Amino acid sequence: MHPIAPPVTLPEQVAEQLRTRIAAGEFPIGSLLPGETELARQLQVSRNSVREALRSLVHAGLLGARAGYGTFVRATNDVAPTLARRLGQERDADVAEVRMLLEREGARLAALRRTPEQVDRLRHALAARTALIGRPGYDDADVAFHQALLDASGNALLAELYRGVGGNERALEALRDHVETGEGGEPAATDIDEAHGPIVEAVAAGDPDAAVSAAERMVRLINDRLGVATAAREGDR
Template identity: 35%
Template structure:
């Protein structure tokens, strides 16, 4: 039996880490385990783990943040490529795209949500409301992003979710940028949206999303 080549071992560990992301065990926006934890998880050395992580950084699925750790930013290489493209987009352009995506997702979610989706939406709405999104609170912004993602999850459309996930880092950046200028957190609009999804009212859910994002878009000048 020939010994396992190091390159093959790196490829195996890379695939193992990729599987953690694809399965959702390491969700978009979450920090992955530390390097010592990964060596224990994979049963390999630090150099192997470091190269496997770097491969996923190059693929656009992971992002290293100085002094904080390594975070999941996309669920696939395709999502990573899209995330890099969206990173330089204008804020208004992102919001206009979100208006189309979120409105459709809200209508689908109202028709397809299950008990697990409803429980998740209620929890995230509460978490969002416990902090001041308008003041730029990190926990509240995270809950806000995850609330909108949970609506897409409730649409039960895997392709839709993967595309939306590729937008999440950019969406979060836009929210941070906007909350630095405004303290309006649109709490009532979010409560209306979530209740419409829970009630199974697709038309009301779509309308609530359309109006809410339309208000955000109106804060930006019309492009010339």
């Protein structure tokens, strides 16, 4: 006899419905989900069921939760969260090399495929990121910039894999711990910050070679700051 599968609970049903809506694109990466009360009304369930479903999706890595902000979408499926957990066991140098490949290819494809709207989004994301250097909100602005770049590649799987290797979260460690100051003690842009601009200009100009070169320089600077030695291994290509 085959074992009888346990019944699916209401929170599990709610979680599956939300997975389906996220995968269908109703809630894009980075977007906020409706509040618990609104979701309970939409799905005709209790707030407790919604709360348990959201908690399970946060644990799975599809959603993120931030106090005072809300619950937001981190991934559209289980690929990125699963890969992120797997890569958490890998050497930093290996992860850095994979990130280099994804960042470089993302910039190249963005230069070939970007739309005028995506270029505008990139420029605005860069401006917002620059304005918040050394200030609250910088991490989110940096995430938004890289998300805009990978979205401009036109390859959803590439963007998902990029998030799966930690996206630019490791880079943020380097930037957060090495904030430089200018005149008057105000936060100043680092060489890593300044390396983002040439990527945008190369993408806007439709120059894939320049985009690749700019992306490589940015990632190398980040790896140097993190103390991750990948240059010699990349030279073996």
